[in-house]
Amino acid sequence: MPRLMPEDASLLLDHVVGDPSVPAAAANAALAALPFPSRPTPRLLRASLLRRLAADPVSAAALDSLQLLASLPSSPSPAAPAAAAAAHLAVAAYLAVSAPDFDAAAGALFGRPGGRARRAVEEGGAAALASDEADAVADQFEAAVGNSFSQTVLRGLWGDRAAAEERVRELLAVEWAAIGQSRLEMAAERIVGDGAIETWRAADEVTRAKYRLLAGEQRAREIEGKLGETIPQGNQISTPEVHKVMDALKSSCANLHSVVEDPLPAAKAAADEVLAARMDKAVDLNAGEVSNQPTACDIAGPSAPADNLDAPRKGTAASLMDWNPTARTFQWEDSPDPDGSCSPIHRPQLPSPRRTTFSPLQPADNKAKRRKARKWCALEEETLRKGVEQYGNGNWKDILTNNPDVFIGRKAMDLKDKWRNMMR
DNA sequence: GGTCGGGCTATAC
DNA sequence: GTATAGCCCGACC
Structure with missing residues (x-):
């Protein structure tokens, strides 16, 4: 029997691990049985991270996976960046509020300059995870260190593990739907x-x-x-001689x-038999033993039971080369991108034109004076509500000065405007 | 100084 | 184009 070459193993893993209809146990068995390629395809890396997330959606390891996922070439799905940012924020915030020592956890995750989650969402971090809301939440967690009131509010907002897990599941659904062909x-x-x-x-x-x-x-x-x-x-050519031949x-x-x-049918049956035997062997083993099989890049991670895979499923078990009549057509390339960085939707980003006001009555620097609109996050709204209850409607200055950790960069009139909007 | 109401601007749909 | 949220300005107490 010819020896399995590394390139063949890479193709098989790319196909099996990246197919969401393949159960986690089978994918992990394949990862354990085949050498993990030294230069995996972006699809294989993405699929490995998604499977790791599906098995362990809310944990420090999940935060690692989310940050690694954000560092990969962007997903073709336009919904992916928002889903990734929401999942990352939800997991990081949950880890902070659920830690026995809030101050230590919030500092490690959101503190400046080296907080893990803060580094990821700040400029220079993962672009897919950055947002105004992420910045604001990071500031709030940092400011909540030593402030028991803010910590109570943050626990109320981010302490629901199921909600954090739901954000991760939503990301998984978006990513699996867009993972493309092997x-x-x-x-x-x-x-x-x-x-x-x-x-x-x-x-x-x-x-x-x-x-x-x-x-x-x-x-x-x-x-x-x-x-x-x-x-x-x-x-x-139509001649008697040609017809004869x-x-x-x-x-x-x-x-x-x-x-x-x-x-071919016999070969396919033999291959299925070998695969089934391998799967049986793997499933029979202690689950932890199988799942903890290290891989070349230590990405396969812990496995989940077959029914724990949060991914779209096909009606029947997929064979390696089952033909999919609805599959999309891709331009074939004989060689993979050398750095593995090609993205199907990579396009040059051009700045969008913006309106500029020129008026002799309005100095140009007026524009610069206007603050950039920043959306109100849930913590600010909740604190504003509590503030109005506590200090009364109209006492915006009191509410502001008593919650400086929450209303970062807000003015009393902002509170008034926001309350006006909330009451509409 | 603080608050209020109206208006302007950016953004999402 | 419209609706909305966020921000700003001038008036008032």
Whole structure:
């Protein structure tokens, strides 16, 4: 039996781990059985992190996974950055408020300059995780150190573990939906899918024989039939000698088919058997032993039971090369991006034009004086409500000065305006 | 100085 | 284009 080459293992892992319908136990078995590539595809890295998150959605390790995920080439889904930012914020905040020592945890996560979560959401961190809300929340946690009132409010806002887990599940759903085809699926599409005619036309006889094995005889005949139809009439040579040779070839092929069994079904069955045996073996082992199998980049992490995978599922168990008629078509590339950084939606970012006011009555620097609008976060709204209850409507200065840790960068009139909006 | 009401601006839909 | 939230300005106490 030919030895499995590292590139083949990479293709298999890219396909199996990145397929959300493959149960966690099977994916972990594959990760344990096959060498993890030294230069994994971005899809494999992303899938590994998603599986790790699904198994352990709210923890310090999950925070690591979320930050690593944000450092990968961006997901094709436009909803992914917001989902990632929300999940990251929810997990970091929950870890801080649920820690036995709030001050130590909040400092380690949100303190300046080295807080783990703060570094990730600040400029220079992960762009996908940065937002005004993240900045504001980081400031609030930092300011809440030593302030029991703020800590109580923050616990009320961020202390729901189920809510944090829900944010992670939402991110998982968005990411899995956009993970795209594996390299094997793309290759399969090229050989038996939409691009098959061109691929087969360009192939020599030896290569076509390999394609025939992969596609199966029936599909191969369909493709070759279409290929024959597309050959320009002017290129056909029609002489008695050519007809004689073609008849001989057809006869030879028919004889071959009658005596040689198509090897693909048997090979596929054997492969399934081997995979099933491996899975059984892995599942029989102590779950922790399997899940803690280290990988080359230590990314596979703890496994989850098969029913713990929070990912969209297909109706039936997927075979490695099951053909998916609804799959999308990708432009084939023979070699992967050397740095693994290519993104399907990477486009140059151009600054959007903004309106500029020019008026002789209004000095240009007036624009700079206007503060940038910053959305009110839940903590500010909640504190404002409590402040109005405590100090009374209209006493904005009192409310502001008694909650400097919460109303960072706000003025008394901002509180008034916000209350006016909240009462509408 | 603090608060109020009206108006302006940026942004989301 | 419209609705809304956030910010600013001038008047008033």
